[in-house]
């Protein structure tokens with residue numbers, strides 16, 4: 597299966613072997629990186645499929661390691677989880693992303709509809725401190741809560757306990773948006789969708805990958821879209837890599853999408869040019 601193939605790839609990935617062997621050194625490096633600006637946020641546009649304009653951006657963390665170069669989040673987020681650094685990392689990401697949005701607003705690059713999306717870990721969700729952190733960041737920056745959207749995986753939400761439900765409601769109570777990430781990969785009942793205090797789902801890119809090659813795929817996308825809307829929610833489609841995929845999504849009535857076809861994740865300094873481009877088109 598595809599999942600097994602990915603596991604096999606991962607097992608032989610030199611980065612992961614390195615993580616095992618030099619784990620304790622890496623943990624120390626990561627701790628230092630979180631505290632001394634060794635991490636960076638890249639931003640990937642979320643695009644309105646009808647107007648082509650940017651609705652917002654998703655913040656994606658990168659670690660610029662002094663000797664090993666760029667390390668991707670799939671490698672160091674698990675390390676941060678194991679080493680008990682995930683809360684500190686999550687707080688850094690939250691603060692940095694919302695401050696960046698504040699700067700773009702102050703520079704009149706974006707308006708009050710533009711949102712920044714932030715990935716939060718299951719650990720963040722379980723921590724009442726995180727709600728306080730969100731409250732504090734909103735107060736310190738004066739950014740409107742609805743311009744901040746927190747992305748949570750389906751697994752984190754569904755496997756969550758009472759406290760998680762409580763936290764989710766607490767976060768919602770602050771007025772921030774909540775989006776279910778990687779929707780469609782959780783293999784769980786979909787009935788929970790109507791009950792959860794969430795605003796949107798981000799459909800996993802595995803649902804897009806066959807668009808344009810697999811003739812059965814558009815019907816599946818249409819069915820998922822209908823299901824999500826029947827639950828009173830809207831969908832964002834991630835992993836769009838070709839013009840054909842974007843066209844099919846648009847024809848099916850999908851509203852928002854994200855993927856390499858529109859833009860790769862870019863450093864914050866590249867965002868003004870992307871915003872300027874959309875004005876011309």
Ligand code: C2E
Nearest residue numbers: 656657668669670689715716717835836837855856857861
């Ligand atoms: P995710 O939240 O599902 O993010 C989407 C991932 O897909 C990103 O990988 C992005 O670069 C990649 N991607 C975007 N468009 C395309 C496309 O068209 N095709 C393909 N093949 N890939 C695309 P990235 O940046 O390596 O992040 C991987 C995962 O790491 C994220 O998955 C998220 O779960 C986690 N992550 C990233 N930043 C953070 C963070 O600040 N905090 C936490 N807790 N997790 C994070």
Ligand code: CA
Nearest residue numbers: 654715747777
């Ligand atoms: Ca995400």
Ligand code: CA
Nearest residue numbers: 777778800834
């Ligand atoms: Ca995702």
Ligand code: CA
Nearest residue numbers: 749777778800
């Ligand atoms: Ca993911």
